[in-house]
Amino acid sequence: MKLNGAEIFVQCLQEMNVRVVFGYPGGAILNIYDEIYRAKNLQHILVRHEQGAVHAADGYARVTGEVGVALVTSGPGATNAVTGLATAHMDSVPMVCFSGQVSSSLIGNDAFQEADTVGITRSCTKHNYLVKKVDDLARIIREAFYIARTGRPGPVLIDIPKDILTQKTEHVYRDGRVDIPSYRPTVEGHTGQIRRAVKLLQKAHRPVIYTGGGVILSNAAQELKEFAHALGAPVTNTLMGLGGFPGTDGQFLGMLGMHGTYEANMAVTRCDLLIAIGARFDDRVTGKISEFAPEAEIVHIDIDPTSVSKNVKVDVPIVGDVKHVLGKMIELVGDAAFRKQKPDYTSWWNEIETWRRRECLKFTQDDKVIQPQTVIKTLYEMTHGNAIVVTDVGQHQMWAAQFYAFDRPRRWLTSGGLGTMGYGLPAALGALVAKPDQPIFLISGDGSIQMNIQELGTARQHRLPVKIIILNNSFLGMVRQWQELFYGRRYSETDLSDMAAPDFQKLAEAYGAVGLLAERPDQVESVLRQTMETPGMVIAEFRTNRECNVYPMVPAGAAMSEMILL
């Protein structure tokens, strides 16, 4: 069958079972849009800004585990997409982004709306392509999807010159399978290494399991639970790993790192064996490297060899897929001989209990001002922990991580690695497109929500019932916190109290949403109830304690045991 490039684009998406594309049209991709107009079974969500398209595809990917798809035009369309790609790249989100490009003959001529998109996105994608011949298009699309979802997932960009879209070539349907000889991720862990790891487990008295986003990316929450329960060791998650292990499980210590719990950070500092699973020893987690888990031998399971021994020297690296490796380890740990020899953890748990009694997340209630933590805690209770929670970046993000316990994976969407303000709203919309029947809450700040606020238009147009909770402290709160603690309280350019935010209730009205406001603690529950019960889009603003800080906090560069506690 002879097809042109634009038709091949649609055919290949169908081959990959893509149901929805997030995008924004423009001159260079008009031919694709013309095909989308005709295509059946392909939903297109028109966003308001290309950054929104990419974040929405990212949100879609994180809740489903499938490859998210974004479509943008050349030049400014592509440059607008960059922050979205970098965000997805840092958090290993599977995604394919298509960008239009000027016609092949014009490339390099400073043509209208030309940008060197492949050059610009090279370091913020897992891989990228410039299509040179229409004959290559189908192969490139198949490879891109394969690369995006296998190994350590990530975004792949395909830049398609306009002339390629009209040229024809023979197209044959394929099942999407591809073979790239120079790209063969290691899935199965080395058996010898797994045995060495289990030997260390056999003699450890104070083990800690430290897990990250890799558990979620690998769909290995069940295996992790079995493994942790078989071993009986404490578990801590990174910000990206939340939901990988049940937040309500007795073995869970909470998040570790800069704003992690006292018990998690102390346990990591004191452990004699650290079992890192799909986590990359980020500096927000390790603090001062030389004092990170100083007494421990370290086992590290990760599919990406570059994550291993990058920041922290590892004793037993196991390169492979978490699901696969844990499957094997569960067998060995469940073995009767292992269980008989395994040291008793009673005194270790006793030590942990003393740290837990410190109640590091305790905060004082106030009957005049709303404490931001209360809003999250109440939301948690009222939704019975069953909501999908999306955040922006800042204090509200950390409180959401601390006070909303996730028992299941893929219900927590946050920009961890890049920390992109403005991620939340479009990501929540992408999640809603994927899971229209599930309660989805965006927790944002008065600063962050203004960074992609144009996407309210997308929500309105596509009838996406997003529930937006704005914790309004009239500050760029997280930055203010650093200024308070480390810059002598000089609040340079972080005070948003003087007309720096819109009237959110009027804004809601302008977008056909319901706007709610809570100013006193006794209104929190009722406003949250209305938020949940009102159909359609809701913007609920909570005026909170302006100078509340996120604690515990490990100052940048300090050891994890040097936490500032409330």
Next chain:
Amino acid sequence: MRHVLSVLVNNEPGVLTRVSGLFSARGFNIESLSVAPVGDGTSSRITMVSHGDSQITEQITKQLNKLIPVIRVVDLTDGPHVERELMLIKVAAERDMRAEIMRIADIFRSRVVDATQVSFIIEVTGGSEKLDACLAMLSPLGVVEMVRTGKVAMSRGEKRT
């Protein structure tokens, strides 16, 4: 420590940018680089010299391997290997100096590949030190200009690069 990495890649557009871009993006230094297609032309061999402790080099090697078009990365400094580079030197060849220049060229087993009334171009190949030494000898005679390739290298014996 100094490392010589031999990187086999798919010979496709942009591959060199991916490799060199990786070094700059991660703050690794490249001291020298040489690249040319090998075999039937579907792959290319990049030889690069870089400095860093073993942890940095391990990370560079892993990062290179992670690039999709990279087929294989070998750190040649792990074992015995041969390193060569090539230098072209243009020397001002005044009448009375010509014999002396030829003599020096001979000592270094180099060849005169271009001769005019006013200059010679001498081609020297070998290890860095030999090239440096040759250059040092010719300098006083009036080197007009000089170009040098990056290093190419290969494992000795049975080990494949």
